[in-house]
Amino acid sequence: MALxxxxxxxxxxxxxxxxxxxDVDAVYTYRSRDDVARYLFDVALSREECALAVQQRIGQVALEKDGDKIILAVELLSTGSLIGEVSLTWHSADARxxxxxxxxxxxxQGEGYATEAARALLDLAFGPGDIHRVSARCDVRNGSSWRLMERLGMRREAHFREHAIFxxxxxxxxVYAILRREWLSR
Known part of the structure; x- marks a missing residue:
């Protein structure tokens, strides 16, 4: 089923x-920061790299086949300020x-915006998306990220040690995950 x-x-x-x-300038305000890039596969991005990243994200709005992504800008309703982004990647259509x-x-940070945005995206995944299981992963040192996963009701399923050079x-x-039935019963 496509979404x-x-x-x-x-x-x-x-x-x-x-x-x-x-959105390029707003994205550049956070993607150009070393403290943001610390736990990302990317390094801090130049304005030109941000422009390219935004251009790629413009078309990532639906899930049709394995590997597709929905990447959305997150903005404050009160001011219209773009404060971040959330993503949903479809790893397996067959296994949902x-x-x-x-x-x-x-x-x-510290205002609950990431939690609120992630909840909205999980509602999409487990509602109209009919996804069975959603996972998330982060560097062990990224405490704000794994604590967010726990606030979302996700369970820690794996701790990979020295598994890759980063x-x-x-x-x-x-690695954390939550099942559709767990999300809907919360």
């Missing part, structure tokens, strides 16, 4: 919407497996 959501997705304080070309992720501007050193990674 073609109607946008925007609205929560109490946030609007999740497809990216536009006009997905993965969620997020990147937020640290200037807006930015020149051995990586440790947590």
């Amino acid at each position: 073609y959501p109607e946008y925007p997705l609205i929560s109490d304080r946030l609007r999740l919407r497809p990216f536009t070309r006009g 497996q997905g993965e969620i992720g997020w990147i937020f501007n640290p200037d807006y 930015k020149g050193e051995w990586d440790q990674e947590f």
Whole structure:
């Protein structure tokens, strides 16, 4: 089953919407930061790299086949400020497996925005998306990310130790997941 959501997705304080070309400067404000890039596969991005990333995200708004992604800009309803992004990747249509992720501007951390945005995306995944299981992963040192996974009701399923070289050193990674029935019964 494919997923073609109607946008925007609205929560109490946030609007999740497809990216536009006009988002480059807002994305650059957080993707250019070393503290944001620390746990990402990317390094801090230049403005030109942000423009390319935004251009790629513009078309990532539906799930049709394995590997497809929905990547949405997260903006405050009160001001229209773009504060981050959330993603949903379809790993297996047959097994109905997905993965969620997020990147937020640290200037807006500690306000519950990432939790609210991730909940809206999980509602999409487990509602109209009919996904069976959604996972998330992060570097073990990224406490704010794995604590968010726990706030979402996800369970830690794996702790990979020294499983890959990440930015020149051995990586440790947590994997969390939640099943559709668990999400719907919360």
